[in-house]
Amino acid sequence: MNVLNFPAIQSDFYLQDTVTVAKRLIGQVLLHESPYGVIAGRIVETEAYVTGDPANHASRGMTRRNSAMFGPPGRAYVYMIHTRWCLNAVTQPEGVGEAVLIRALEPILGLDIMAELRKKTNPRDFCSGPGKLTQAMAISGEHNHADLTSGTIRILEFEEVDNIIQTTRVGIKHAADRPLRFYSREDAKWVSKR
DNA sequence: AGAGCGATGGCCT
DNA sequence: GGCCATCGCTCTA
Secondary structure, eight states: OOGGGSOBOOGGGGGSOHHHHHHHHTTOEEEEEETTEEEEEEEEEEEEEOTTOTTSGGGGOOOTTTGGGGSOTTBEEEEEETTEEEEEEEOSSTTOOOEEEEEEEEEEEOHHHHHHHHTOSSGGGTSSSHHHHHHHTTOOGGGTTOBTTSSSEEEEOOOOOOOEEEEOOSSOSTTTTSOOEEEEGGGGGGSOOO
């Protein structure tokens, strides 16, 4: 199988309820045709950030940093936290600030590139966290607003995952009790722990 | 498993 | 100028 032939998920998908998008992104493939070569991983962990949610960057209105969240669906919202980049897929129509944070991947393509970028040898250290996977996938601030439905960074239709665990989100202060984190039970070994 | 800490940029006062 | 964050690493046990 050649992932490059898989169809990219189109913007209608990202117009579904953000929680639904977060669940259904599990099992799909994040691809980057990067300057280093083709890199890809299967999404195994996500979090939803919705309207009225104090943990959502968009909850206090639009700023320059979070503007991508208010843009069209299917774009990337990439921001920096504590020296690391994090990748979100923007959901909902333009003007609504919601997104899904991609938290972990199962590496599937370009493992040698990931090893080099991450300076790690164990594949479990490549993409088991939001800041790790952007480094492994060569994604950074320059990719903010990038179109994930076509272009060099895409999310591809791959498979549906049934056994999805729903728990609380990681590393947030506000609304920490809301169960808006999702991960694939079968792929728990690739998931971020903290 | 759990605590401590480095580190950068955005945003508000 | 200061606060704080969708984090990762290392050290201890």
